[in-house]
Amino acid sequence: MVDAQAALRELHDAYAATLWRYVVHLCGSTSAADDVVQETLLRAWRSPGILEQDPATVRSWMFTVARHLVIDEARSARRRHEVGVGDPPERPSADRTDELFERLLIEDALATLTADHRAIVVAAYFEGRSTSELAAEFDIPEGTAKSRLHYALRALRLAMQERGVTR
The missing domain is CATH 1.10.1740.10 (RNA polymerase sigma factor, region 2, helix turn helix motif)
Incomplete structure (x- = not known):
């Protein structure tokens, strides 16, 4: 020994x-x-x-x-241990640049409408109101609400075409 x-x-x-x-x-x-x-x-x-x-x-x-x-x-497994984190990593999201430009374009086109037309388009399409709800909100007959919305959309389409939007 x-x-x-x-x-x-x-x-x-x-x-x-x-x-x-x-x-x-x-x-x-x-x-x-x-x-x-x-x-x-x-x-x-x-x-x-x-x-x-x-x-x-x-x-x-x-x-x-x-x-x-x-x-x-x-x-060994000791060498390859995982390290815990407090918050999970952020998930990648799609590029939203086109969406931002569309919003800016729509805002610009909406600004060219009259106050009545702009208000009815915003209430109908951005707030989701029906024609009967529009008529009650603006205190106008339901037919007038429909025709005002029609002419407002027509003016909005024209404003968008002036900005190069063709769809």
């Missing part, structure tokens, strides 16, 4: 520093390198037959074990 401890101490003195630099180069972390070198030496201690081998064989065995430990750690 004393002989194995002395051999392990010699192994540590001969290869630990070189092995540590190699592992730091592989994984980029000094603390991880400390752990890998320690585990490599522990495996050498558990395999007493390796201590009796040729020094070149021992060196290559230790570097191979260390390399495999680094690879195993990189593939």
Whole structure:
């Protein structure tokens, strides 16, 4: 047992520093390198037959074990853990630039209408009111509400065509 401890101490003195630099180069972390070198030496201690081998064989065995430990750690679930976030990321939304330009165009065209025409179009199409509700709101007969809406839409269509809208 004393002989194995002395051999392990010699192994540590001969290869630990070189092995540590190699592992730091592989994984980029000094603390991880400390752990890998320690585990490599522990495996050498558990395999007493390796201590009796040729020094070149021992060196290559230790570097191979260390390399495999680094690879195993990189593939482990501990390395690939998920990090929780407080809020989920925003979902991508469609480009709404065209919608914005259409709104600006409609607002501009609505501004050219008379106040009565603009009010009836806004109440009918943006507030969703029926012709009977329009007649009650503006205190006009239902037929007048229908014809006012018709002429307002016609004037709005003309204003939109003047701005290049053809649909």
